[in-house]
Amino acid sequence: MTNIAYQGEIRFSRYLDAAGQPVTELPGWAESPEILVEYYRQMTLARQFDTKAIALQRTGQLGTYPSLLGSEAIDIPTASLMHGEDVLIPYYRNHAMQVMRGSDWRDVLLYWGGDERGSANPAQRQDLPNCVPIATQCLHACGVATAFRIRGEKRVAVTLCGDGATSKGDFLEALNVAGTWQLPLVFIVNNNQWAISVPRAMQCGAPTLAQKAIGAGIRGEQVDGNDVIAVHEAVALALERARGGKGPSLIEAISYRLSDHTTADDATRYRSGDELKAGWEQEPVKRLRNYLHGRGWWNEDLEQAWQTEVSKRIQQAVDDYLATPVDDPGAMFDHLYAELPPQLVAQRERVCARAETRRQQRQG
Amino acid sequence: MTNIAYQGEIRFSRYLDAAGQPVTELPGWAESPEILVEYYRQMTLARQFDTKAIALQRTGQLGTYPSLLGSEAIDIPTASLMHGEDVLIPYYRNHAMQVMRGSDWRDVLLYWGGDERGSANPAQRQDLPNCVPIATQCLHACGVATAFRIRGEKRVAVTLCGDGATSKGDFLEALNVAGTWQLPLVFIVNNNQWAISVPRAMQCGAPTLAQKAIGAGIRGEQVDGNDVIAVHEAVALALERARGGKGPSLIEAISYRLSDHTTADDATRYRSGDELKAGWEQEPVKRLRNYLHGRGWWNEDLEQAWQTEVSKRIQQAVDDYLATPVDDPGAMFDHLYAELPPQLVAQRERVCARAETRRQQRQG
Amino acid sequence: MNESITLVEAVNLALAHEMAADKDVVLLGEDIGVNGGVFRATVDLLERFGPRRVMDTPLAENLIAGLAVGLSTQGLRPVAEIQFMGFIFPVMEQIISHAARMRNRTRGRLSCPLVVRAPFGGGIHAPEHHSESTEALLAQIPGLRVVIPSSPARAYGLLLAAIRSPDPVIFLEPKRIYRAVKQPVEDNGQALPLDTCFTLREGSDITLISWGAMVKETLEAADELAQQGLSCEVIDVATLNLMDQDTLLASVGKTGRAVIVHEAPGHGGMGAEIAATLSERGLLDLQAPIARVTGYDTVMPYYRLEHHYLPRAADIVDAARQTLEFA
Amino acid sequence: MNESITLVEAVNLALAHEMAADKDVVLLGEDIGVNGGVFRATVDLLERFGPRRVMDTPLAENLIAGLAVGLSTQGLRPVAEIQFMGFIFPVMEQIISHAARMRNRTRGRLSCPLVVRAPFGGGIHAPEHHSESTEALLAQIPGLRVVIPSSPARAYGLLLAAIRSPDPVIFLEPKRIYRAVKQPVEDNGQALPLDTCFTLREGSDITLISWGAMVKETLEAADELAQQGLSCEVIDVATLNLMDQDTLLASVGKTGRAVIVHEAPGHGGMGAEIAATLSERGLLDLQAPIARVTGYDTVMPYYRLEHHYLPRAADIVDAARQTLEFA
Numbered sequence A, B: 001m002t003n004i005a006y007q008g009e010i011r012f013s014r015y016l017d018a019a020g021q022p023v024t025e026l027p028g029w030a031e032s033p034e035i036l037v038e039y040y041r042q043m044t045l046a047r048q049f050d051t052k053a054i055a056l057q058r059t060g061q062l063g064t065y066p067s068l069l070g071s072e073a074i075d076i077p078t079a080s081l082m083h084g085e086d087v088l089i090p091y092y093r094n095h096a097m098q099v100m101r102g103s104d105w106r107d108v109l110l111y112w113g114g115d116e117r118g119s120a121n122p123a124q125r126q127d128l129p130n131c132v133p134i135a136t137q138c139l140h141a142c143g144v145a146t147a148f149r150i151r152g153e154k155r156v157a158v159t160l161c162g163d164g165a166t167s168k169g170d171f172l173e174a175l176n177v178a179g180t181w182q183l184p185l186v187f188i189v190n191n192n193q194w195a196i197s198v199p200r201a202m203q204c205g206a207p208t209l210a211q212k213a214i215g216a217g218i219r220g221e222q223v224d225g226n227d228v229i230a231v232h233e234a235v236a237l238a239l240e241r242a243r244g245g246k247g248p249s250l251i252e253a254i255s256y257r258l259s260d261h262t263t264a265d266d267a268t269r270y271r272s273g274d275e276l277k278a279g280w281e282q283e284p285v286k287r288l289r290n291y292l293h294g295r296g297w298w299n300e301d302l303e304q305a306w307q308t309e310v311s312k313r314i315q316q317a318v319d320d321y322l323a324t325p326v327d328d329p330g331a332m333f334d335h336l337y338a339e340l341p342p343q344l345v346a347q348r349e350r351v352c353a354r355a356e357t358r359r360q361q362r363q364g
Numbered sequence C, D: 001m002n003e004s005i006t007l008v009e010a011v012n013l014a015l016a017h018e019m020a021a022d023k024d025v026v027l028l029g030e031d032i033g034v035n036g037g038v039f040r041a042t043v044d045l046l047e048r049f050g051p052r053r054v055m056d057t058p059l060a061e062n063l064i065a066g067l068a069v070g071l072s073t074q075g076l077r078p079v080a081e082i083q084f085m086g087f088i089f090p091v092m093e094q095i096i097s098h099a100a101r102m103r104n105r106t107r108g109r110l111s112c113p114l115v116v117r118a119p120f121g122g123g124i125h126a127p128e129h130h131s132e133s134t135e136a137l138l139a140q141i142p143g144l145r146v147v148i149p150s151s152p153a154r155a156y157g158l159l160l161a162a163i164r165s166p167d168p169v170i171f172l173e174p175k176r177i178y179r180a181v182k183q184p185v186e187d188n189g190q191a192l193p194l195d196t197c198f199t200l201r202e203g204s205d206i207t208l209i210s211w212g213a214m215v216k217e218t219l220e221a222a223d224e225l226a227q228q229g230l231s232c233e234v235i236d237v238a239t240l241n242l243m244d245q246d247t248l249l250a251s252v253g254k255t256g257r258a259v260i261v262h263e264a265p266g267h268g269g270m271g272a273e274i275a276a277t278l279s280e281r282g283l284l285d286l287q288a289p290i291a292r293v294t295g296y297d298t299v300m301p302y303y304r305l306e307h308h309y310l311p312r313a314a315d316i317v318d319a320a321r322q323t324l325e326f327a
Ligand SMILES: Cc1ncc(C[n+]2csc(CCOP(=O)(O)OP(=O)(O)O)c2C)c(N)n1
Pocket: A093, A132, A133, A134, A161, A162, A163, A164, A165, A166, A190, A192, A194, A195, A196, A257, A261, D030, D059, D061, D083, D087
């Protein structure tokens, strides 16, 4: 005797093709300019920032920096659709989302410039800071969502990670508890095809990463992560379901990492120029611009004006960053515990005194 | 535009119902007595051992012991179908499998009697010993299977775990790498409905545990773990596929933990008598006995003779165990490294000297 | 009247007290709900406080730690149980890389006021991996506190302090003495100070320093030495990180001699840190080398040999006598 | 002629040598294949030895460790790379509970001759979690060896020894000096002994004890002190578990004074174990307290402050002078 104990599927959706042409009927909101033009502005802003950050790194003014190039169509609608009281649990590539939710581009530069104050902006409220140890943030997201459940709040936790992260137990444990407890939580996998030098196919033998949701008993779907409309639709639905008590979702957004992994990486070592070229053909900003142009919602004049504005804003952030003096060395003790323990007072004094001595030696 | 990116299902199979009546056409081998009678012998032997071990624990002659009651129909065909050169990576409940593969019931008692020599039997060759930290053995199994792949050997690694273990990242990481690398590996989940006091439904929101295979891109199926024929069929196929280079499988065998979690547990605290009674109605030994009786392959005389034989064998193992003198305290140093490092020589001498002093004090 | 209760009952009492007093306190772990914990430390709490605040998790320690981190960033006060210290390794990434760093990382914007409880130590004839003492793995981590009670009253007061602490605390419970002694404990909500040693007995000839279950043998050794006319100061370190060095130094300043006793292997154990600090800051006071009486530098043996592994009162007496006889 | 190579090139050379010599040696890790490792330690090895022996794994450190355990029980000699020591925590359960115990658990029937390599330490302006030194977490585990080279030649010889060791070895590579100096290294397949300190410089006034990248500053301090007329013995401990106490004791027996230098936080660091052992076994020889020059007991700061965190030669000189001036 054989029964079917489970049956399911994973769907992939896309609205705009690589040229920005609709391939299907668009949702109502995409038939008017407000949201999409704003997305376009944010996406190009993010991209300009990215270019600037890489330039700063190349000139020794910033540390190792992970580019967001190619993830704009995932990050922007997601941050935009979240409510203020929701909580973002980002990974290390979601700079634009953090800024959209209260942080400042200067903070992003501070963080990657080696200064803890980059995660200290009170405007970020309870959003979690950058998370470097892969996939560990997915469990924080479950804790955050559990806090909402305990308090009976209608808030949603949103967390992101890469394709590589889906191999780490943390991600899988997180999906599992989210399903078991039906947490108000949205998981977004930015499947940009590479985890540093390891291609997607070497992470997992399944045809989609979204199907990892199946084992956890949660909704999973795949979207074209270069298509801002597809991402918007999937995220909006997932947020609505989570907020309405209908449980968590996993969204796999198919994108392409157009940059090196970080500025410390050289992707030419392990991937072909042809592949990269194909990636650029799918890229999200041009796709959206084409669509906007086609609708007459955007044009060269608007672009020029916006670019000027963007440059100004980014230059301001860079200036602020560069003008931020290095923190006092004693700061490494000041937030280790809520209060400086007496055991550490002498060490704090020592690090300050040594710094002072060296300063004087340099000057004298 | 929406495509179906993945579609799949999980099947459940059963051949004998709770009364031992076929519910479908049986496989050819189950139409003759050889294999099934041998399974019956092994299952009843295991169960007798279990009763004895619990009695030893209750009388202070054995440490905490995890009963195998209810898992006989999973363990026996699996151990029986494995080839000698395959490698078993067991969890802490697979006593009978270890014995069938070369260990001795005395070794099982030694292990649970607090003596490392219980895992030292050279007849176990490269089989791994008991694994207590939940699910960690699943990764060892991947390593073992990778060793076969590296060496081009047609051997299979077989690992088991409980339903609770499927929540731990280790299990999920193991499934994932097994799928990515198409390892010659069989995962068997003994879903006995409980992880100590936590019921299956509180581990995972999905209807089956087998569907965790889907996210890893490997075969998954569910079988009635109280039905030795269903288990045999699933394991035989999985072993054949693995040996033939067709990749790994996950088998979820639905059973019921008829005992307390271990002798240190009292399951009446957290589960109902009714549920336990229902569990006994499904139990594997009676089911098989009924089938054998129905076919005329087994009867009371055979049962009597076999029980006498079983009692003798188990008593021998118990006698051997009880006659094994406690190891020398210096033994805790002797296999820590391949050779005793000079740094530890003095410590080894000290533990022996202290033991000797105390022995003399007790006697004097 | 205060009832006499065991250490594990005191843990339960403190949890119940703080859950009643502060609705943000929530519990999570394996088998802590209906089952009340495999050692019964959380018994009745599910019934009293409901499943939103007493959460049996899926079986994954890393998950438990990660949930606690997430919960605590949102202002809750999670108290996580790890069933045995032998299964604490999967929590290390979350505790070291996140719990201990969140406040520093965000310069105080977020913090992780969480507690991880775990029973630890040998001597109860448990299976493999159920008898470890690896407190040194955690007590060396900046940003954490590691607290170990050695009596019912201290378990109650220190656990309250741990839960109320604005910083993450690892609270290790010596399971060998979970039920060894009873002591009257008043359920008055009074926390004990963290970061303080407890001087259990004053003395002048030698300082015996210990924590957890070994405090029992250490006190027995002090009794034995007293019969031999030797006066021992006995100190329960209680908080291993951040440690109260001043009390230890003052005592050794007085006695000039010290024996440190712990169950974990000696090599790299917290006894090393204490001995190093006392030698560094108090060398001139020392009249003899500081001795360490510890578990051997080997894997915890299965239970047939564990009594050979665990330090005994007689070993402490021997070490103290040698220290006292040092010219 | 022997080419002059860097430390990371010496690692590569040792791996290549041993893979050619022993077909059971296999590599696994993240980005070790086509990419040759994020620090290029495994460059060209995939090409030379093929994908069966040079395995890029899915992204999971616990997986890497568990695979290595399984592989090694079957007689292979896996060398696993953990990309940065800040990501080593997920391997702890597998390494502590299995790799370090398999031989003991089976009384020699099975064993885990594996190596876990990881770059460690600060000073390269890396992002968060890329600069940690947590060697004490591993060096306290019975059943493991923890080995740290401090020069290209020692990297080559010690790594060969680690791979050939019948027991598990954690091999920590000081990334700050991955490319700091070049040294001629002959690819002769000669392993160096494990469990032995290396005396890098003989001296009579004071013993400076260090390992890893800090050996550089320690030698600089010795130079500086030499200019002041003071003779330093400089010892690279190299193997932290099991440690060569005899060499250390003999040196301190000679000099009577010691400074221990490491980058990890002082509290609970391996400096504590060395100081405690030297004080315990060599108290009568000591003419001054043993000083520790270490990282602070705080989280490794992000890179703008890391130069304040890392001990400097001047700090070592100061500590040595204070030790020498101790009455
Ligand atoms: C636990 C851990 N292991 C290794 C690393 C080093 N590392 C940083 S990013 C990365 C690849 C991540 O790939 P993916 O998850 O696909 O995200 P992407 O960077 O492509 O967006 C690795 C291995 C890390 N940060 N954390």
